[in-house]
Amino acid sequence: MITHKGTKTIQTARLLLRRFTVEDAQAMFDNWASDERVTRFLTWDPHTSVEETKEILSAWCAAYENPDSYHWAMEYDGTVIGGISVVRFYDKRECADLGYCMGYDYWNKGLMTEAAKAVIDFLFTEVGVNRLEIAHAVKNPASGKVAQKCGFTYEGTKREAFKTSSGEFLDIAYHSLLRREWASGRKI
């Protein structure tokens, strides 16, 4: 059964996962939101001004009023370097879809895997989900690697299921982790 808890602060070995504030705008803009290397496979285009980042952050902060809003800022060495969220929550089937992105300078240090494992543990333990999903462009294998390192199982690929703003159709791979797998130690 689902018991929503909202975005609670989580400490990991190297990261503080906490709510975003509007004061994070400059760091978010500088570290990832304005960088097309980061947004290439995402549903949004790079921000062109810090004002745009502030507007998005205001909306995210307002959404924290809802107990089913899960959106963590990743703070590393006192700097906000990325975010991890539940993109969509399916209460009826006790399932959540995870999404994440992080500044280019911080890639390939295991940081997103560390954040995702902590969020996964929180969602199974505190919120009570039965299933988690991660979807990513096949052309973006680093995202699939994060899912794999968190114990997810590859389920299949939808062909040309996403169109980028530059007009490219992308194949999307789907991964999932079930409560019983997580509980039996597949969380790794």
Ligand SMILES: CC(C)(COP(=O)(O)OP(=O)(O)OC[C@H]1O[C@@H](n2cnc3c(N)ncnc32)[C@H](O)[C@@H]1OP(=O)(O)O)[C@@H](O)C(=O)NCCC(=O)NCCS
């Ligand atoms: C995807 C993303 C979150 C990964 O974060 P990260 O902190 O670099 O992830 P980790 O370091 O925990 O793991 C990345 C793994 O992918 C591997 N990897 C990186 N680039 C790769 C590539 N081109 N092909 C195959 N594997 C790759 C890394 O070697 C690492 O695996 P390892 O630990 O076995 O060496 C980060 O690259 C990002 O923010 N990208 C832009 C936004 C995005 O694409 N978000 C996901 C949308 S679905």
